[in-house]
Amino acid sequence: MELFAVPDVPEVGPGDDLAAVVRERVDLREDDVVCVASTVISKAEGRQADLSEFPAGPRAREIAANLEAATGEEKDPRFAQAVLEESVELLTESPFLLTETRFGHVGVNAGIDRSNVPDHDLLLLPKRPSESAERIRAGLPADRVVVTDTCGRPFRHGQRGVAIGWAGTRASRDWRGETDREGRELGVTVENVVDELAAAANLLAGEGAGGTPVVVVRDFEWGDHGGSDEHFRDAGTDFVRQALRGWEYDG
Amino acid sequence: MELFAVPDVPEVGPGDDLAAVVRERVDLREDDVVCVASTVISKAEGRQADLSEFPAGPRAREIAANLEAATGEEKDPRFAQAVLEESVELLTESPFLLTETRFGHVGVNAGIDRSNVPDHDLLLLPKRPSESAERIRAGLPADRVVVTDTCGRPFRHGQRGVAIGWAGTRASRDWRGETDREGRELGVTVENVVDELAAAANLLAGEGAGGTPVVVVRDFEWGDHGGSDEHFRDAGTDFVRQALRGWEYDG
Ligand SMILES: Nc1nc2c(ncn2[C@@H]2O[C@H](COP(=O)(O)OP(=O)(O)O)[C@@H](O)[C@H]2O)c(=O)[nH]1
Ligand SMILES: Nc1nc2c(ncn2[C@@H]2O[C@H](COP(=O)(O)OP(=O)(O)O)[C@@H](O)[C@H]2O)c(=O)[nH]1
Ligand SMILES: [Mn+2]
Ligand SMILES: [Mn+2]
Ligand SMILES: [Mn+2]
Ligand SMILES: [Mn+2]
Numbered sequence: 014m015e016l017f018a019v020p021d022v023p024e025v026g027p028g029d030d031l032a033a034v035v036r037e038r039v040d041l042r043e044d045d046v047v048c049v050a051s052t053v054i055s056k057a058e059g060r061q062a063d064l065s066e067f068p069a070g071p072r073a074r075e076i077a078a079n080l081e082a083a084t085g086e087e088k089d090p091r092f093a094q095a096v097l098e099e100s101v102e103l104l105t106e107s108p109f110l111l112t113e114t115r116f117g118h119v120g121v122n123a124g125i126d127r128s129n130v131p132d133h134d135l136l137l138l139p140k141r142p143s144e145s146a147e148r149i150r151a152g153l154p155a156d157r158v159v160v161t162d163t164c165g166r167p168f169r170h171g172q173r174g175v176a177i178g179w180a181g182t183r184a185s186r187d188w189r190g191e192t193d194r195e196g197r198e199l200g201v202t203v204e205n206v207v208d209e210l211a212a213a214a215n216l217l218a219g220e221g222a223g224g225t226p227v228v229v230v231r232d233f234e235w236g237d238h239g240g241s242d243e244h245f246r247d248a249g250t251d252f253v254r255q256a257l258r259g260w261e262y263d264g
Numbered sequence: 265m266e267l268f269a270v271p272d273v274p275e276v277g278p279g280d281d282l283a284a285v286v287r288e289r290v291d292l293r294e295d296d297v298v299c300v301a302s303t304v305i306s307k308a309e310g311r312q313a314d315l316s317e318f319p320a321g322p323r324a325r326e327i328a329a330n331l332e333a334a335t336g337e338e339k340d341p342r343f344a345q346a347v348l349e350e351s352v353e354l355l356t357e358s359p360f361l362l363t364e365t366r367f368g369h370v371g372v373n374a375g376i377d378r379s380n381v382p383d384h385d386l387l388l389l390p391k392r393p394s395e396s397a398e399r400i401r402a403g404l405p406a407d408r409v410v411v412t413d414t415c416g417r418p419f420r421h422g423q424r425g426v427a428i429g430w431a432g433t434r435a436s437r438d439w440r441g442e443t444d445r446e447g448r449e450l451g452v453t454v455e456n457v458v459d460e461l462a463a464a465a466n467l468l469a470g471e472g473a474g475g476t477p478v479v480v481v482r483d484f485e486w487g488d489h490g491g492s493d494e495h496f497r498d499a500g501t502d503f504v505r506q507a508l509r510g511w512e513y514d515g
Pocket of ligand 5 (some may be wrong): 302303375377413414
């Protein structure tokens with residue numbers, strides 16, 4: 014399996030055809046997986062925004078005030094408003110805003126970025142990343158597209174690449190019913206392949222000014238396994254989410 | 265960047281020299297990253313165990329009884345005893361046992377596996393995976409070793425490869441103080457590279473009878489960045505852990 018970054022991707026702006034950008038720069042094969050950083054998809058889809066577009070309501074002002082008190086840092090209530098508008102549920106309000114986005118992803122600040130956004134205050138995540146993936150895929154000779162973002166997680170330090178959308182592939186490889194080397198049924202049953210692909214791609218994309226938002230994974234073999242498209246846990250079976258609902262930060 | 269599985273790794277048993285096994289099968293380069301599934305390290309280190317070695321105390325019997333009630337499945341109190349002995353903290357007791365292992369990793373059942381373990385009931389995780397990584401590294405021409413496991417996580421469906429030990433590399437790439445394409449300071453600051461390498465390796469290692477526990481990552485470039493070795497969050501700053509401490513499963 015080989016990974017390489019698409020070279021010389023220009024600064025991406027509203028209306029840009031990302032599939033064309035990629036197509037013109039690499040000879041893709043049908044079975045390549047094209048991993049695209051959500052940041053450039055957002056830019057192409059016009060998801061740049063300014064704080065002035067989010068006049069803060071009373072809830073956002075309350076959240077910002079609590080965050081200021083908890084962190085000792087200045088917090089713009091308009092930013093809280095933007096996070097609220099991008100979210101369907103707030104999991105924590107303090108000491109940071111952890112929410113579920115409209116498409117089911119749980120992340121800090123609804124994944125709104127303030128880095129790599131020219132001429133605007135904010136970059137919102139793509140509205141429906143799997144639809145974005147499908148649109149890009151339609152313009153590529155490659156069959157599979159994964160939309161990535163970088164975010165943190167409980168229990169483990171630091172951030173890593175994750176998949177927030179995908180097309181042309183199942184999200185997970187299903188080992189259910191298969192047996193181990195001893196013929197015993199497997200413990201691990203559902204391997205989230207798109208998250209693993211996103212993590213791998215992130216090693217090359219990086220987080221900074223590198224300018225490498227698109228990474229091609231070549232010769233990844235799915236193997237003879239089933240697949241499924243569950244990806245974000247639903248609230249009903251997510252015990253950590255239930256625990257967070259009943260929790261309050263006490264300093 | 266290229267990844268390939270080490271071919272023809274035999275069944276690993278107590279006392280085996282994993283570095284020799286790898287060395288004899290691939291021509292490693294100094295800057296290769298060798299990712300080794302914890303399962304074969306455990307086997308080499310004699311971490312196979314039988315349930316009879318874990319006579320259940322009252323706490324384990326209570327936990328197993330609660331798990332049976334919550335799940336409707338039969339639970340062996342000796343398995344609960346094994347998990348207790350491998351753990352320093354129980355984060356949830358029901359509907360599954362989520363614990364912190366003695367080396368700081370948070371996982372279900374303290375990472376004890378029942379798959380791919382010949383002639384024994386259980387395979388415990390390596391006692392100190394980063395020390396295992398260092399021992400293997402000492403016998404290899406490659407400079408970097410990552411010990412992997414597969415486990416689940418909050419918010420996201422399925423399992424994926426993670427790093428539980430490492431040697432010859434820092435755990436995370438540090439983007440702090442660096443700027444984005446606009447010269448603005450970065451939002452994402454600490455990229456957990458060993459977790460991303462483990463996720464990438466897992467795409468090739470798989471979860472089943474494949475027999476590919478060692479994956480080489482070639483031509484991964486760290487780049488001109490600092491690094492740090494924080495990896496498992498400590499309890500004091502892990503809000504999800506705090507929330508779980510106050511939570512109880514109610515069916
Ligand atoms: N060529 C190019 N690279 C970009 C652009 N925007 C971001 N990047 C690069 O994309 C990669 C990922 O950026 P990041 O802000 O971490 O994106 P995210 O992980 O999707 O939030 C980095 O290498 C950035 O330098 C752009 O418009 N053009
Ligand atoms: N060659 C060989 N492969 C093994 C052995 N034990 C496990 N594997 C393989 O190692 C890979 C990872 O196994 P898994 O049980 O998921 O390990 P874990 O992720 O570390 O818990 C799979 O490809 C297994 O078939 C062994 O003793 N020899
Ligand atoms: Mn982002
Ligand atoms: Mn990123
Ligand atoms: Mn395991
Ligand atoms: Mn595994």
